[in-house]
Amino acid sequence: MLPTHQRPPNTPSTHPPRTLTRRSILALGAGSAAALAGCSSPFDDTTRGGGRVLEFTTFYTGPDGALMQTIVDRYNSSQDDVVVRFTAPAYGGDYLTKILTASLAGAPPAILALHSYEIPPLRRFLHTIDFNDLGFSQDDFVDGTWQLATIDGRQYGVTMSTGPAALGYNRALFEKAGLDPDRPPTTGAEFVAAAQALKKSGPWGFIRETGTFNPWLTLNWQAGGDLIDAGSRALFAEPPGIQAGQFERDLVHRYHVEPAQLAGPQLGALFRNQKVGMVFTFPWVLSQLLKTNAQQGTQLDVAPLPQFFGGPRSVVATSHIYCIPKQRKNDAWIQAEAQKFIAWLVREGSVDWAGAQAPASRAAAAAIARSNDPVVRKMALFIDEAKHARFAPYAYRWNQAFQYLNDALDDVVYQGADVAAELRRAAARATESMREPK
Amino acid sequence: MSVLSSRIPLAGGRARAANQANEPPRPRSWQAAVFLAPFGVLFLFLWAVPVVRGFYLSLTDVNVAEGTGGFVGLANYADLFGDGDFRAALGHTVLFVVLNVPVLVAAGLILALVLNRDLSGRNLLRAAFVGPYLLPGAAVALIWTLVLDPVDGSLNSVLEAVGLPAQQWLTEPGQAMGAVVLLTLWWRVGFPLLILLAALQDIPKQLYEAARIDGASRWQQFRYVTLPGIAPVLGLVVLLRLIDSFKVFEQVYLLTQGGPSGSTRVVLQMLYETGFRDFRTGYAAAIGWLLALIILVVTIVHQVVSRRSVKS
Structure with a gap:
């Protein structure tokens, strides 16, 4: 490049173009980091x-x-x-x-x-x-x-x-099965009879919610049982628990009113699509049931849970x-x-x-x-x-303890496993898991 | 040719100047260190420190919810060997590995062999098999929940259409793990397919021509040309699938949550539940480290076996 005084006019400047050197990149990076570190989050409006x-x-x-x-x-x-x-x-x-x-x-x-x-x-x-x-x-x-x-x-x-839980039932399916929709079942025997009548006319009589102990828990309490005692010993295999488990098992394997397969998240859809006559339901589903009635012309309704056994009135x-x-x-x-x-x-x-x-x-x-x-x-x-509501208690590692119960109930209800043996095994493992470290 | 051997012996200073002009400029070490520093900081705080801290955590019985716990040495590891839940979870994990790895690698190899030929629509087929690999686990779980539904699922519809009985799939303890392997095959076959396809394309075509001239059958060509040609890559694919399969979690947790009846509960799910549900972070860390050790042992065994088979 010729010196400035020797170049023709309109020649570009003799100053070399500014390039981004490594030092300038480092300085830019360090400066940005410092600036950002000094700022509080602009998104925290709490x-x-x-x-x-x-x-x-x-x-x-x-x-x-x-x-x-x-x-x-x-x-x-x-x-x-x-x-x-x-x-x-x-x-x-x-x-x-x-x-x-x-x-x-x-x-x-x-x-x-x-x-x-x-x-x-x-x-x-x-x-x-x-x-x-x-x-x-x-x-x-x-x-x-x-x-x-x-x-x-x-x-x-x-x-x-x-x-609190309640009985969800389909009035139209009740009528079709020859049942009085204004008189949903109030006892265990009436419940089984209704489920059998429903199954004869087409849909399933009852489907339980899987992966939880909710149907069994209510039955266990209504039979006079409990989940754990004051010393965190699992009471799943006491006589009321076995009675509750046997009732659930019989719905599938003796009365054949409930399918031998997990319904999982499809339970709500099965009920709304009239594939099942009775389910256990909860208050937060109520608006959806009434909306289904308005939109699809179904007649889904709720009633108090039956009193299945002779123990205290309890609903989970x-x-x-x-x-x-x-x-x-x-x-x-x-x-x-x-x-x-x-x-x-x-x-x-x-x-x-x-x-x-x-x-x-x-x-x-x-x-x-x-x-x-x-x-x-x-x-x-x-x-x-x-006023009859009862709630799952807290215990150390209760999540794991109740997982054993859920697994046992799945085996009992869907695989037809021996009720007493499964619940005894689950209770032993649950008691062990709830033992607090010293 | 090395730098030393490229030097031309010229006389005196002209030799030194000429040699210096040929040498690459020496980096200034402090500048390199500063540019590497951001990575170093990230590596240190996002990998090295958590790994060391995690190992220390595995030597404690910390419960973050209660805010209790202290150093217990190797007690967690001793407890794990006696923990029936851990043994069951490890058994389910090994079952998944044994079912998944051979099926996935074999399927990837067969697809690679087929899609390496000159077929019409080959690119579309390649995209179709690789596409699911790009899906996130949650999307895969959602799709397969519908596919495997025992009542309305499309898979059972296909079975019934061809006269076969419908299956319970995820709702049957004896079938659930198989269903998870099936969906993993659909989801993950794209990876071995891509890698093995690239390896197949690296084998010189002259080798196949020479083999055909020598009268080799297709099977002999596969056995004596293809397999040796892709052996190192195949070994790598098997190793990567082994490691990945031991870490199975996403599809199990989203589809079955370890059920039915705990039949698909794997080690990483147990780790997650112990650490994030029960808040026993010390014990959960020990589960993680023991799994890492098991994977390391499997990796070493695989490397030894691979090297011996290469030598033979």
Whole structure:
């Protein structure tokens, strides 16, 4: 390149073009990293990060989630202090894992929904609750519900609702089978007779929910049994448990009213498609059943579960308890806002919530009975059954213990295995697994 | 030709200058280290530290939910040998490996041999067999839940159409693992197919011509030309499938969750449940390390056997 004074005009500059050297890349990288490290996340609008969004995390992954969203929207439009963000990230074991992981990381939601058996493993991460702070007393709740969140005399949450089981049945199939649809079975013998009549006319008489112990658990309790004793010894193989297991086995292998195969997640679809006359159902399915009736002209209905045996009246139920996790930052303020929200939910949201679950608030019962919403009115049946509700207990490694029970029941019901032998083996393994380390 | 041998012996400084012009520039070591640093940091914190921490965790009985636990030495490993659930899970895992690896490798090889020929629609067929490999596990589980449904599933519809009885598939303990192997075959055959196809295309065609001239039959060509030609790659495919099969989890967890009656519960599911459901992270870490040790032993055995067969 000639010196500048020797070049013709319009010659490009003698300065060499700027190139990106290795040093400049290094400097750029180091500078960017430092700048990014100094910034807080622009996406954290939660109360945890100093924002106004109060995270409300639940396991309402079904139609109940959509209903809770409308209730939350009502709360948000009623005040300006916070914005509640409702989420339902998972259900079952994965839900508890996510909550625990978030709690260990110091980033739990502001309010979370738990089942009663999920509170003990998480209690060290939860605030205790004084009903007085929320303007409640124990008498404001259906008896047996507020106690679900009590551990060693301390209250860890507020019970919003329970989900007692009921009998789902198809009125049209009942009529076709020559049964009175206004008189669903109320005893074990009537239940078997109805199932046999249904099977003769075409569909299955009954299909159980697989992978859980829900049918067996109700039968076991109604036979006077229990799941575990005070010393965490599994009681699956006691006489009531065997009686319950035998009843379930007979439905498949003796009366042939139930298929010898797992229905799994198709149970709801089988019932809605009229392939089965009776199932055990829960409140959160109610709106879907009534919607199916409206859209497809079916006549799906619910009734109290039969009393299968001579023991105490019992129905298995789930529980929905709202708890307030401890926070690393802004804890006092978040706790105060969370308490306000929970108190509002119980007082102002219970009637609407009756469209999905059986509210634990006594004050909501009268309004529910007067409601024009057919789903809410039908929920009165579940609310009435709530007084007989019993709940799966918590024990150390209860998940594993009950997995043994589920596997045994699958073998008994579907493979026709010996009831006593299977339940004895499951009880032994469950007792061993529930033994706490010293 | 090495750098040393490329030097031309010229006189004095001109020789040194000429040689320096031929030599590649020496990297400045600090710059290389700085550019490697981001990878090093990631490797350290995302692999090395977790591996060491995980091993230490396996020597404790930590329960993260309770916030309890301490050092227990090798007690977790001793407990595992006596744990009936672990033995059952390991048995189910080994069953899966024994069923899955030969079927998958054989299917991949047969498909590679067929799709290496000049067929019309060959590219479409290759895409059809490799395509499922790109699907995420959740999508595969959803598809096969419908396919294997004992009442309305398409597989049973096909069986009944040809006069065969419908099967229970995932709802029958004796069939569930076989069903998982079947779907794994559909899902994963694309990988061995691709690798073996590439290996087949590397075999010189002259070898086949020479073999045909010598009167070799098709089977003899396969045995004495094809197999030796792809042996190293085939060995690698078998090894990779072995390792992958021991780590089976996704399709089992999503399809059967270890059922029915625990008949498909594998080691990684037990690890997941122990660590993330029961929160016994120490014991779960020990399960992970023991599985890793088992895979290492299998790998070593495979390498020894492979080397001996190559030598013979």
